[in-house]
Amino acid sequence: MHDSLQEMGRQIVLREFPDEPGWCSRLWFREDANHVLSKNTGTEAIEGIVLHPSDPGVQVHANAKSFSKMVKLRYLKISNVRLYNGLEDLPNSLRILKWTGYPLTYFPSHFNPEKLLELKMCHSCIKHFRMGTKPLHNLKTIKLSHSLNLVSTPNFKGMPNLEVLILEGCTRLFEVDPSIQVLERPTLLNLKDGKNLAHLPSSVGCLKSLKVLNLFGCSRISNVECLEKLDVSGTAISEPPSKLYLLKNRYIEFIYLFIYF
Structure with missing residues (x-):
């Protein structure tokens, strides 16, 4: 039923401007997206672009100015788009940004998505996670898993409402910014397989709302603080932390060792 409704919606959108996809409110088909992004025919009418990675359609190409006219784009979900000549603009109107295989080491310098909710x-x-100059008060989720060039987390001062940070498989990550202490309601911090991460800021243990910290495979980590659930498999931690009794669920997991209290 869901697929049928989605297909019906696509057809309705396509009837709006069958020969000019740049004037459609949403783009679903790779052929249309490739036409718009490669030829810079996007307009302020476009509010969403959704391209599924499993779609066997044509390769999508983009260039530096592909998004410059999409001033109302709110939802962008694309993957493995070939990008030529860098990227000058991303719309500041974005609420959801999902770009698997983003090919650049930086964000556009003028990208200030103040209403951004989710970045994957x-x-x-x-x-380096450096995004504009304005605070991101609405940002709830950051997921940069398997971004092999990433060496440090963002400065968290401009995103106090961040709840989920997933950096699994970021093997070059060596630093968690001390500003993580400003986060007001974090619930999940996933640093799995951070092989170059040697320590965590002591303030991590003071994040009252933090429920889960995943340090699996962080072989250089040797200190942790109290949490509800703590996965320290594959770390250098050899015994339960002294404040284990403060764990609300009193559960800690080690490689080949399970201790229950």
Whole structure:
């Protein structure tokens, strides 16, 4: 039923401007997206672009100015788009940004998405998370899993409402910014397989709302603080932390060792 309704919606949108996809409110088909992004025919009418990675359609190409006219774009979900000549613009109107395989090491310098709620850019080439100059008070989720160039987390001062940070498989990550202490309601911090991460800021243990910290495979980590659930498999931690009794669920997991209280 869901697929049928989705297909019906696509057909309705396509009837709006069958020969000019740049004037459609949404783009679903790779052929249309490729036409719009490669020829810079996007307009302020476009509010969403959704391209599924499993779609066997044509390769999508983009260039530096592909998004410059899409001033009302709110939802962008694309993957492995070939990008030529860098990227000058991303719309500041974005609420959801999902770009698997983002090919650049940086965000456009004028990208200030103040209303951004969710950013997921797995397998990206991002090296340093630096995004504009304005605070991101609405941002709830950052997922940069398997971004192999990433060496540090963002400065969290401009995103105090961040709840979920997933950096699994970021093997070059060596630093968690001390500003993580400003987060007001974090619930999940996933640093799995952060092989170059040697320590965590002590303030991580003071994040009252943090429920889950995943340090599996962080072989250089040797200190942790109290949490509800703590996965320290594959770390250098050899015994339960002294404040284990403060764990609300009193559960800690080690490789080949399970201790229950």
